[in-house]
Amino acid sequence: MRTYLIIALRNLLQARRRSLLLTSALALVTALLILLLSVSAGFNQTLIRNTTALMSGHVNVGGFFKNKVTDAWPMINDVAKIRKIVEENTPGLDFIIDRDRAWAKVISERQSMFVSPSGIDIQDESQLPEVIRLAKQSEYLEGGSDQVLGNLANLAKPRQALIFVAQAKRLGVDVGDYLTITASTGAGRTNTVDVTVAAIAKDFGFMSNWNLFLPKADIHDLYQTTDDASSVVMIYLKDPDQAEKVMGHLRGVFEKEGYILMDHQPAPFFFKFETVAGEDWTGQKLDLTIWSDEISFMSWISQALDVISFSLIGILMIIIAIGIMNSMWISVRERTREIGTVxxxxxxxxxxLKMFMTEALLLGFVATCLGTLLGTLSALGIDAAQWQIPSEAVRAILMSDVLHMPVSAAQMIHVIWIFTLITGLSALWPAFRASRLQPVTAIHHAG
Amino acid sequence: MENIVELKQVVKEYPLGKLTVRALSDINLTIEKGEFTVIAGPSGSGKTTLLNMVGCVDTPSSGSVTVRGQRIEQLGDRARTQLRLAELGFIFQTFNLIPDLTAAQNVEFPLLLQGTLTKKERQRRVAELFELVDLTPQIKQRPNELSGGQRQRVAIARALVTQPGIVLADEPTANLDSVTGLNIIDLMKDLNQKRQTTFIFSTHDQRVMQHAQRVIQIVDGCLSEGAPAS
Structure with missing residues (x-):
């Protein structure tokens, strides 16, 4: 193998300009892919962090209650019992909380909008205060001060609301202003509660458009329910990757306990109102979901990022593969007599075949390693610099003000071996043709 | 003596556009073990084609070529390759050393292909051969750092390193000056006598023919045996 490597290395060095050009091109494409993958990974990390802080656990036990067939009320009874079942039967459990959820209209003096308010107990919430950053007044109010008004702790008091900058701008409100929230109750009536804006938080991209936080008691007042009712038990796991498996396990547990479960539908609860209202049953059904179900309508962003990344890289890789193939053809032609001799x-x-493949694989390996190093250093540099995203639209899509670009070791290894493999495959045909040369004609080749 | 090479009614034809060119016509030839044989003839007479047959890099259009008891036209590519590796050594007119490897690595290369010796054994055998061809100081140099004569000595060492039964040399002195050329022939003859290796080489140089034990003349693809030139 050492001899093959020596021959490959010396050949690459001999065709220095050609090798340098190919190495640079391959390294740049690799670096670009690492950067694009890190943007995608950053988005996914932000997505899971924001989702699990704002609107979902890793696994959720929610459900609907129907007094009559046409109802679709996002509440479940006897939450204490459900929590107990979850606590006793969830493998790898970190902690659980429960929240109330609603679908309501929020009205200010100037505007109104539909939102999905969450009823929380701020004392129980551990993740939410970590991710929420309160906004300066100037961020939502023209001519406002650079002072942060309001306080998250105010949510411990009744009739308080935490809203986001985008909502504050649309509704035209400031901290201390009143909002009216109106929703249909389980009894089919419309009820309202008036709340004060306790704090205004920085946006989380699209998610800021429909999330709003109230104390649990306010949701109970809005829906006129008792304290033992809630909307969802949010389960946080030590390993979020186990969410799907845990959900499957808990479905079995709840079925055994005699609960009726809805078929698994990977969608947020507010997408299910119409379906549930159209189903022919009354009473309560539990609905188990995982975090990605709750934001399934946003998966297009992640998919779009991946499609853009892989399309771009795919096109560039085809160009480079042609370059490598061409370079190998030249190499085979130049070394025909050597092939004949050996x-x-x-x-x-x-x-x-192995001799030529070694050359291509060596080139691919060195180039992708260099590209991976370049891409990783650039990504980590941008990540460390907390680079502010200038475009509001991009901020909304990525759900972050700064570009978050993590790079994992697994990602780097995958990129290196996949690109090296592609380089090797590009050289396969020229190498195969070289191996099929007749020694008698190759020895006397004059080229 | 043992017949190491045997050609019977060998014909070799090449297609050339719509024509067929006959390079060898009805060749019958036997070479015994330990011979130092020259195949002589003018350019285009079929010397190289004949060497290619004996060297198992080409197969006859008809007739049979037997090398070390194996009918090469009946062997597949892999078996012919194995036969070349085990039984044949090649010396080319243009030396054909691998430019990327040092002189020692070039000589060691066939041993690596055989894969039967340890690294230490390979190094020992390579060192012995460099001593034999009187090139020990150049062992670590690359081909482009060597003179023509030195390169051909490396090529001879490479041809001998696997201890083959037959060494084939296609005009080994053609690219060398006359003094160096004769030195190379002397070296080959010396090795032939010391090791009993069969040498078959082609040339059209009268001075080189003088050193041969047996001269086979070839003209227009047909053989005629001749005595060594005096």
């Missing part, structure tokens, strides 16, 4: 002295066809 075949004559006893090298098998397979070993000739």
């Amino acid at each position: 075949r004559a002295i006893g090298m098998t066809r397979f070993r000739v």
